[in-house]
Amino acid sequence: MITLSQRLSENAKSSRIVAAGDYLIDVIKQGEVIRILDLEGNQAADTLFYSADDPSERYSAMDTIRQQGNVYLSTGTILRSNEDRPMLEIVADTCGRHDTLGGACATESNTVRYDLNKRCMHACRDSWMLAVAENEHFGLTKRDITHNINFFMNVPVTESGGLTFEDGISGAGKYVELEALMDVIVLISNCPQLNNPCNGYNPTPIEIIIWDC
Amino acid sequence: MTVETTPPAQQQYLQTAEPLYDYLIPGGSHWSFRLRRGLALRLTDSEGGANLGALFYNPLDLLERYNAPDTLKCQHTFKLTTGHCLYSDMGRIFCSIVSDSLGWHETVCGNLNQTQVKQKFGEKTYQQARNEWHLGGYESFLVEVAKYGLGKKDLAANVNFFSKVTADSRGQMHYADGHSTPGSQLLLRFEMDTLVILQTCPHPLNPASTYPRRPVHCEIFAANPVADDDVCMNSRTENRRGFENNRLYHLGMDLVGVNPPQSASKEKARVEKP
Numbered sequence: 415m416i417t418l419s420q421r422l423s424e425n426a427k428s429s430r431i432v433a434a435g436d437y438l439i440d441v442i443k444q445g446e447v448i449r450i451l452d453l454e455g456n457q458a459a460d461t462l463f464y465s466a467d468d469p470s471e472r473y474s475a476m477d478t479i480r481q482q483g484n485v486y487l488s489t490g491t492i493l494r495s496n497e498d499r500p501m502l503e504i505v506a507d508t509c510g511r512h513d514t515l516g517g518a519c520a521t522e523s524n525t526v527r528y529d530l531n532k533r534c535m536h537a538c539r540d541s542w543m544l545a546v547a548e549n550e551h552f553g554l555t556k557r558d559i560t561h562n563i564n565f566f567m568n569v570p571v572t573e574s575g576g577l578t579f580e581d582g583i584s585g586a587g588k589y590v591e592l593e594a595l596m597d598v599i600v601l602i603s604n605c606p607q608l609n610n611p612c613n614g615y616n617p618t619p620i621e622i623i624i625w626d627c
Numbered sequence: 628m629t630v631e632t633t634p635p636a637q638q639q640y641l642q643t644a645e646p647l648y649d650y651l652i653p654g655g656s657h658w659s660f661r662l663r664r665g666l667a668l669r670l671t672d673s674e675g676g677a678n679l680g681a682l683f684y685n686p687l688d689l690l691e692r693y694n695a696p697d698t699l700k701c702q703h704t705f706k707l708t709t710g711h712c713l714y715s716d717m718g719r720i721f722c723s724i725v726s727d728s729l730g731w732h733e734t735v736c737g738n739l740n741q742t743q744v745k746q747k748f749g750e751k752t753y754q755q756a757r758n759e760w761h762l763g764g765y766e767s768f769l770v771e772v773a774k775y776g777l778g779k780k781d782l783a784a785n786v787n788f789f790s791k792v793t794a795d796s797r798g799q800m801h802y803a804d805g806h807s808t809p810g811s812q813l814l815l816r817f818e819m820d821t822l823v824i825l826q827t828c829p830h831p832l833n834p835a836s837t838y839p840r841r842p843v844h845c846e847i848f849a850a851n852p853v854a855d856d857d858v859c860m861n862s863r864t865e866n867r868r869g870f871e872n873n874r875l876y877h878l879g880m881d882l883v884g885v886n887p888p889q890s891a892s893k894e895k896a897r898v899e900k901p
Contacts, residue, residue: 470779475696476737479800480831485735486798496779498740511798515705515735517696522718526701526869556690557780571794575706575731577699 417489419506419591421447427626434617435606437541439549441466442594442624447505450602451589451621452566456582456614458605459565460518460538462558463493463501466597469554471495475514475561485571486511487563493592501598506591509584513569516579518542518562519607528609538562538603545601552599564605565590567612581611631671631846637726637814639851641667646846652679654840655760657767657826659774661686664877667850668722668815668823670843672789675809677841678830679788680738680764682772683713683721684822689777691715695734695784701865705794707732707786710862712818712869719876720869721821723859726814729807731791734784736800738764739831748829748838761838767826775822788813789843790830802832816850816859818873 423429427446432438434457442448450459465471477494479485487493488511493502517523520539524532539559546554566584571577606617633644647666651673652658662668670679685691694716702711709727712720724732739747744763751761768782789811791803829839853860853870860870 472780474737476735476784480736483800484798485794485800496782498743515696516700517694520697520716520718522716522872523694523697523701523714524718525872526697526714526718526865530868530871561696561784569700571705571798573793573795575704575793577703577705579700 415489416508416510417506418508419449419589421449421591421625423623425625426623429621429623431619431621432602432604433619434604434613435536435541436604437545438600438602438622439545439552440600442598442600443626444594444597445627447591447593447625448600449589449591449623450565451587451623452509452584453586453621454618455586455588456566456584457618457620458567458607458612459620460603460605461563461565462560462601464554464558464599464601465495465501466599469552469558469599471497471499472558472560473501473563475563479514485515487514488512500595502592502594504590505593506589509566509588509590511583512590513564513567514561515571515577516564516567516569518603519605524609532609535608536606538605538607541603541606542601564612579610579612582614631669631812631844637669640725640814640816642849642851646848649844649846652825652827652843652845653758654827654842655762655838657762657771659771659822659824662817662821662823662847664817664819665850666817667848668817669846669848670788670813670815671846672807672811673809673842673844675807675811675841676805676839677789677807677827677843678833679843680768680826680828681786681788682768682783682824683715684775684777684824685715686820686822689775689781691717691719692781692783693721693786695786698734701869702863706791707734710858712859712866713786714869718869718872720818720866720873722815722817724813725816725858729789729811729813731806732786732788732813733790733792734786736787736792736831737784738768738826738828740765743831744838751838759840762828764826764828767828768824771824771826787830792832800832802830802834804834818870819876
């Protein structure tokens, strides 16, 4: 559901550009709001959340879609943890729906999906591997890299059981906003995928804006 | 234990009609075991209405595990049935569904924890009910993976064999009640050594008011080698590349004089890295 936000960027606590192929890792406190902004359109932001107090509690795609009875995420969706507790709520969304079934791209799955010779192309999971290696203080490892949200990505499921990656429904300036319901670690890979329409074959920067109320 | 009849569609995949091992997992229970490459696991819903939660790990590298999103997107599918392969996060195939009488098994709904089971079906502790207690799929998985040094962080989205959940054009999910009839059956052929984690706890969307307790019959066979016209390897070009990744993983294991036989070499590797 399309829902506009009243928050003004000049009142934000922080604002950062994340280039395609880069990652962002940060803590969002309970009550704070994070906006992920698709600056140039048709860009996928592969996102994971962890409880800052105990990162073994983390975003769970299964608990989230099962408890809301719908496979797509949009305004009103409560992101749930593997303990089935509410972690964040989507409070604004100008894109309409987001995917959480498609997972992240990895060099290994790229060999299967596209070509064995695409093994060495950059992928979201490599960004996350670098993120956990460069940020040891969060205590995250490969075990923590689980099933993520693909903000702005369009992965329609059909009634007969098909699933495809389609051209994005996002556009320049579209955004999604989430309010943290507990202190969370956010880990985003701005997707570098060049082999499917999720980025319009042209990965572009996103902006991350955080408000403290 | 009754030996299930092998339907003609399965005969080409099995070396013998008799299983090497079989076991009926009671409803509301859990079990785990290691299957070698080249074995096949036949799963039968003996009474109908079963749900079999399953997770898969590489026993030699427990960080490699079943990845539902990769499995779905690599094969452009939301359901699992004949022709589909179950992928690890490393682009390899744990096992292939070479035969399936049902047409739909789901892998996005997860499982119920003890609190949810209590809310849905009421509490039944071990003290009250002995082994007829109300176990949750989540704790069942935790118990089994802990036997291999794994924990909460290692639980991924599981397969729910014998359960069907559809999504309509708006994304609304619908549980297909009564989907699995008595005798429903699928055959998994293992393409690499795999740690298999199973639980027969209720599907999280099962609308039953009393705790559904349905057994699943597991039979292990020796599988025939993958033929050139194999149903899974040829169902999509992606799967041919998945099989090629498995070939790379096993490269050199059959070279005489270079490596000891497969099982001995793997046991050795396991002992050296406690």
